[in-house]
Amino acid sequence: MRPNRIALLNNKVRSLSLKSAVLFLKLRGMQTGKDSSIGKITCDWPNKLTIGDSCEVQDDVDFRIWQPYSDNCLIKLGSNVFIGHACEFVCNSRIIIGNNCLIASKTTFNDTGHEFSLKSTINKQPVTVKEIILEEDVWIGTSCVILQGVTIGKGAVIAAGSMVNKSIPCYEVWGGVPARFIKKRV
Amino acid sequence: MNVPSNSYVGKGRINNPSQVKLGQSSSIHDKFIISYVGKLLGRRAYPINIGNGVFIGPNSSFDITSGITIHDNCMIAQGCKFIDHDHGMALGKLMKLQLGFGLPIILEKDVWLGCNVVVLKGVFIGEGAVIAAGSVVNKSIPPYEIWGGVPARLIKKRI
Numbered sequence: 001m002r003p004n005r006i007a008l009l010n011n012k013v014r015s016l017s018l019k020s021a022v023l024f025l026k027l028r029g030m031q032t033g034k035d036s037s038i039g040k041i042t043c044d045w046p047n048k049l050t051i052g053d054s055c056e057v058q059d060d061v062d063f064r065i066w067q068p069y070s071d072n073c074l075i076k077l078g079s080n081v082f083i084g085h086a087c088e089f090v091c092n093s094r095i096i097i098g099n100n101c102l103i104a105s106k107t108t109f110n111d112t113g114h115e116f117s118l119k120s121t122i123n124k125q126p127v128t129v130k131e132i133i134l135e136e137d138v139w140i141g142t143s144c145v146i147l148q149g150v151t152i153g154k155g156a157v158i159a160a161g162s163m164v165n166k167s168i169p170c171y172e173v174w175g176g177v178p179a180r181f182i183k184k185r186v
Numbered sequence: 187m188n189v190p191s192n193s194y195v196g197k198g199r200i201n202n203p204s205q206v207k208l209g210q211s212s213s214i215h216d217k218f219i220i221s222y223v224g225k226l227l228g229r230r231a232y233p234i235n236i237g238n239g240v241f242i243g244p245n246s247s248f249d250i251t252s253g254i255t256i257h258d259n260c261m262i263a264q265g266c267k268f269i270d271h272d273h274g275m276a277l278g279k280l281m282k283l284q285l286g287f288g289l290p291i292i293l294e295k296d297v298w299l300g301c302n303v304v305v306l307k308g309v310f311i312g313e314g315a316v317i318a319a320g321s322v323v324n325k326s327i328p329p330y331e332i333w334g335g336v337p338a339r340l341i342k343k344r345i
Contacts, residue, residue, distance in 0.1 A: 059219070100282050106247070160324075186277065
């Protein structure tokens with residue numbers, strides 16, 4: 001069955017508006033590689049965002065950069081990366097994602113936390129910041145939460161709905177809240 | 187998109203509206219995402235088939251390649267997510283290139299999902315089952331039981 005004409009026209013209008021939005025992001029300093037398809041993303045400081053070759057970034061992805069004037073605060077996606085709908089990157093230091101990673105929708109990366117001693121209220125205490133690194137070929141299921149200081153090794157798999165607060169070695173499958181070892185990839 | 191006049195569709199994104207059918211007096215609220223990537227079926231066959239009197243809360247998303255059927259009078263709270271495909275993870279090849287096959291999801295009548303439930307591929311949820319909020323369902327669930335957790339386990343039976 002052929003899709004109807006109005007749908008095709010709508011698709012064309014959408015792709016044009018997306019192209020112009022990406023052009024505007026590039027003018028504001030975003031670096032993208034060749035053949036990347038980028039949906040409606042929100043990013044206040046695109047000069048801190050690097051996207052590699054032939055990536056797919058879907059709609060409603062939110063790149064939130066809190067320290068635009070520091071050199072250490074940046075988000076970097078490698079080439080061939082897939083990022084699903086409504087993912088969220090909260091970045092105070094560095095979030096680096098290697099080549100060929102698959103990140104399903106509604107995943108949150110948060111590299112920020114708070115100190116919580118009993119002396120004063122939590123909102124007056126300093127934030128703690130540690131970078132998040134994903135190596136190559138990592139697959140993250142939907143609605144995961146990746147917390148600060150986590151390094152996920154090459155070829156690891158995270159099950160859907162898990163909360164990762166520890167680093168994960170290469171070629172292992174982890175899942176649960178908080179994430180625990182499930183099995184090794186064979 | 188096949189929508190009768192007495193049902194409600196909020197603001198959201200659909201990539202293939204012609205593949206979606208909504209029943210009588212059902213509702214999908216705002217910020218939904220329905221993406222169907224697969225074979226375009228002919229008329230009167232809908233891969234995404236939602237029955238009569240179904241409630242789907244805001245922020246739901248459907249990531250479908252083979253199909254999903256939601257029968258009558260289901261209640262689906264906000265932020266639920268349905269994914270009917272995955273990837274292979276054999277060593278020695280990039281996971282991106284190992285495409286898994288899709289298996290359809292089926293929700294029977296009168297199923298209640300709490301908020302932020304994730305339903306994975308090939309899951310059959312029996313009539314009158316209840317899923318607790320925040321759970322991840324990766325196995326089929328028998329009728330009239332209450333399940334919850336990550337991954338979902340049996341909590342108790344409805345009496």
